[in-house]
Structures are given as structure tokens and as C-alpha cells.
Amino acid sequence: MPTSPPSLNLAIQGGGAHGAFAWGILDALLEDGKVDIAAITATSAGAMNAVVAAHGMMEGGTDGARQKLSEFWKRVADSRAPFSPVSLNTMKKLWDPWKLMTGPMFQWFDALTHAVSPYEFNPWDFNPLRDALKATVDFDKVCVESPFRLFISATNVRSGKVRVFKTPEITADVILAAACLPYLFKAVEIGGEAYWDGGYVANPALWPLFYEDLPNDILICHINPERREKVPRTSAEIMDRLNEISFNASLMAELRAIAFVQKLLEKDQLKDDMRERYKDINVHAIRADQDLGGMGVESKFNTDWAYLTKLRDLGRAAARRWQANHLGAVGKRSSIDLQGEYLSL
Numbered sequence: 285m286p287t288s289p290p291s292l293n294l295a296i297q298g299g300g301a302h303g304a305f306a307w308g309i310l311d312a313l314l315e316d317g318k319v320d321i322a323a324i325t326a327t328s329a330g331a332m333n334a335v336v337a338a339h340g341m342m343e344g345g346t347d348g349a350r351q352k353l354s355e356f357w358k359r360v361a362d363s364r365a366p367f368s369p370v371s372l373n374t375m376k377k378l379w380d381p382w383k384l385m386t387g388p389m390f391q392w393f394d395a396l397t398h399a400v401s402p403y404e405f406n407p408w409d410f411n412p413l414r415d416a417l418k419a420t421v422d423f424d425k426v427c428v429e430s431p432f433r434l435f436i437s438a439t440n441v442r443s444g445k446v447r448v449f450k451t452p453e454i455t456a457d458v459i460l461a462a463a464c465l466p467y468l469f470k471a472v473e474i475g476g477e478a479y480w481d482g483g484y485v486a487n488p489a490l491w492p493l494f495y496e497d498l499p500n501d502i503l504i505c506h507i508n509p510e511r512r513e514k515v516p517r518t519s520a521e522i523m524d525r526l527n528e529i530s531f532n533a534s535l536m537a538e539l540r541a542i543a544f545v546q547k548l549l550e551k552d553q554l555k556d557d558m559r560e561r562y563k564d565i566n567v568h569a570i571r572a573d574q575d576l577g578g579m580g581v582e583s584k585f586n587t588d589w590a591y592l593t594k595l596r597d598l599g600r601a602a603a604r605r606w607q608a609n610h611l612g613a614v615g616k617r618s619s620i621d622l623q624g625e626y627l628s629l
Contacts, residue, residue, distance in 0.1 A: 290614040291320040292501035292568070293493050297535070298328020298463065298483045299507035300584030301360075302576055304592040306333050306505045307353050308599020309570055314346040318611060322499050325435035325448075325489055327482030330505070331462040332356065332417065335454060338430040339421040356420045357596070361589035363412035402469050409470045413463065417456050427452050435492040437482030438462045441471050446486040446534075447479065483531045490538045494563055501566040501614050503606075508532050509573040524580045536626065542567060543622035568619045570606045575599075 296306050310333055313319055324334040333353065340352025402409070426434075436449045438461040449458045461472035461479035471478035482488070493502060508528045516522045542565050575598040583591075610619035 289318050289320045290501070290611075291322045291499040292503050292614055293323040293325065293498055294321055294334075294503050294505060295488050295490055295493075295535075296324060296326040296330030296333055296505045297487050297507040297531075298326070298330045298481065299531070300329060301586050301592060302507045302572070302579070302584050302595060303329025303333060304357055304595035305507060305572060305576060305599040305602070306330055307357055307592075308596035308601075309505050309603040310337055310599075311350050311353060311596065312600040312603035312607075314341075314349050316607065317346060318607060319503075319614065321432045323433040323435065323493060323496070325437070325492055326462075327437040327486060327488045328463040330488060330507070331436045331459050331482070332413070334434055334436070335417075335421055335423075335426060335459055338426050338432060338434060341431045342425060342429050352420060356416060357592050358589065359416040359419060360413070361587050361592055363416060363587075402467065411460065411469055414456065414460060417459055421456070423455050427454055430454075433496065433498070435489065436462050437486040437489045438464070438472075438474075438479040439482055439484045439486075441466075441478040441480055444485070446482065446489055447477070448486070448489055448492050450492075484534075486534050487531050488535070490535070490542070494565070499615075500563050501568065504535070504567065504569045506569060506572045507576070509577040510536075510571065511573055512577060520580060527581045539567070539622060540626040543626045546618075547623055547627065566613070566616070566618045567622055568606070568610055568613065570599075570602050572602075575602060 294310075296310075299305075306329065313321070314337070324330075324337075326334040336352050336356045337349040340349035342348075344351065430451050434449075434451045434454055436454060436458055438447050438449065438458070439445075440447050449462075455474075457472055457474055460469075461474060462482045464470075464472050464480045466480045471480055473479075487508070490502060508531045510528075510532055512525060512528075514521075516525045546564065576595075613619040
């Protein structure tokens with residue numbers, strides 16, 4: 285008799301247009317059917333991928349999810365969302381669209397958004413992503429019928445704490461809140477509270493997976509490179525690296541905590557009543573260092589269709605490499621060295 289594929293949870297980072305890399309990862313995992321997705325925790329572009337995939341799977345299974353993801357990202361490209369200063373057709377010849385060297389339009393855009401708030405330059409809160417989401421997803425159905433559980437993180441502006449929205453709470457506003465860059469859009473109001481992009485405090489949050497009846501395996505879909513060999517020297521390089529470090533900080537802290545608990549479990553240093561409260565989590569990762577490490581922060585705003593599909597293909601290839609090398613570890617052990625990477629000095 286055929287065996288069921290192993291179940292795992294996905295943790296998908298945000299990163300603007302680089303979310304198309306995670307689209308590719310999802311596309312490959314759905315196409316092969318070698319794993320069963322039990323839950324997705326995500327923020328920003330990762331949250332969009334998660335909710336679009338959920339809606340598509342409800343309508344047409346894995347093929348439906350793949351089709352909806354493609355439709356959504358095509359709508360993003362067609363709308364040039366959000367405010368894509370590096371993908372204007374009239375400016376393409378000024379730089380290599382694959383290397384995405386910072387051009388004059390992005391320099392102007394960057395200066396504007398650091399000098400004027402969205403409450404001033406975007407008073408009507410224009411956001412093309414809103415239309416793309418509503419045209420793709422039936423949020424009322426997702427709240428009730430999602431094939432996997434959803435955990436979407438946003439940053440509470442007043443408290444600075446993470447708010448994790450669960451499946452029955454998911455609306456278009458929740459996804460827009462999870463992707464709300466404060467220098468581009470007004471804070472999204474939900475239930476009397478204001479929210480910004482979840483990547484500032486949880487990119488994404490892993491802890492909600494520990495307190496639910498879910499598999500012990502987590503596959504992290506990285507968007508922001510963790511490591512760079514070259515020390516940044518130019519102003520642009522320094523800002524790029526600071527962006528990566530800040531948007532990885534919360535995830536790194538959670539991984540350190542998981543590694544520490546695993547160490548205590550291995551050494552039998554927890555009392556029986558405490559041991560029952562902790563899961564022995566298996567962590568896996570598809571990293572972006574190799575594929576996205578040469579791209580600057582401005583490339584996160586490039587919504588050209590050719591660029592997005594290039595990132596999708598890179599994500600598909602990365603998922604294939606992970607499956608070939610680490611799929612057999614699911615349900616048995618972590619396929620990354622948590623203690624060596626996150627507890628060593």
C-alpha cells in the first residue's frame with residue numbers, strides 16, 4: 285500500500301518581491317506532493333503566499349493552489365505593486381534588470397519615503413496589493429475551510445509586540461497589515477489597533493506552532509540571506525545588510541531558543557513536569573543565501589513579471605535541492621545543525 289507523505293509545517297519569511305522565491309518553493313512542494321502541509325506561519329509576502337495557496341487548494345487541490353499563486357503574482361506584476369521604482373519600463377535600459385543596480389528612480393524614491401510620510405504623500409492609502417488580494421482570495425471561505433492552519437504575524441504599532449492572527453481571523457486587512465511597510469502605507473487598523481509589517485518582530489513567528497496539535501517538523505523558507513562573506517563598505521551595501529540582519533533577528537532568536545531547549549532535552553536536564561510542556565522540534569531550512577545574496581534591498585521592489593518568474597524558478601530549484609538532500613529527515617531529525625549554528629559563539 286502507498287504510504288502517506290510526511291507532514292510538516294511551513295514558516296515563510298517576508299521580503300517584498302523576493303516573496304516570489306517562496307512562491308517557487310511552494311510551487312515545487314505542491315507539484316511533487318512529497319510532503320503534506322499541516323500549517324503555515326508567515327508574514328508580509330509570505331502571508332500572501334500562504335493565503336493564496338490556501339484558497340487555491342480549496343478550489344482545485346494542489347493544482348488549484350499552484351494556479352492561484354501564479355495568478356496572484358501576475359496581478360502584482362500587472363499593477364506594479366507596490367510603488368515599484370525599479371521596474372518602470374521606461375527606465376529598464378538604465379541598469380541590468382537581473383543585477384538590479386540602484387538607479388536614479390530608486391534613489392529618488394528612497395529619499396522621498398524617508399522625508400515624507402505616507403500620511404502626506406499617499407493620503408488616500410492607495411495600495412495595489414489590496415485589489416490583487418481581493419481579486420484572488422475569498423477570505424470568508426479561507427476562514428472556515430482552509431486546508432491547513434494559518435498563523436499570520438503583524439506588528440502592533442503602539443505596543444511593539446507581535447500579534448498572530450489565526451485562521452478564523454484572516455481577512456484582507458490582516459494580510460495587508462502583515463505586509464504594511466510604514467514608510468509606504470498608513471498603519472492598518474484592525475479592532476481598534478494599528479499594525480505594521482510583521483517582519484519587524486516575527487519573520488515569521490515559530491512559537492504558535494509549538495502550542496497546537498501539529499507535526500514536530502518545521503520547514504523554514506528563508507527570503508533574507510543569513511550570511512554574507514563580504515563586509516559591506518558602500519552606503520548602499522551597509523543599508524542592505526542592516527535590512528537583512530534586522531529582518532532576520534526575531535527568527536534567529538527563536539531558533540536559538542529551540543536549540544537551547546533541545547540541548548536541555550538531550551541532556552535530560554528538565555524536570556518531568558517541564559519536559560511534558562516542550563516539543564522536540566525538527567527544523568529544516570531552504571536558504572536564500574546562494575540565490576538572493578547578491579541582490580540589494582531595491583530588488584525587493586522590482587515587480588517585473590520576468591523578474592518574478594526568475595525568482596520563482598530559483599525557489600523551485602532550491603526546493604528540489606532540499607527534497608533531494610533532506611526529505612528523508614522529516615519526522616526523524618533536524619536537517620540543520622541547530623546547536624552548532626545558533627548556540628556556538
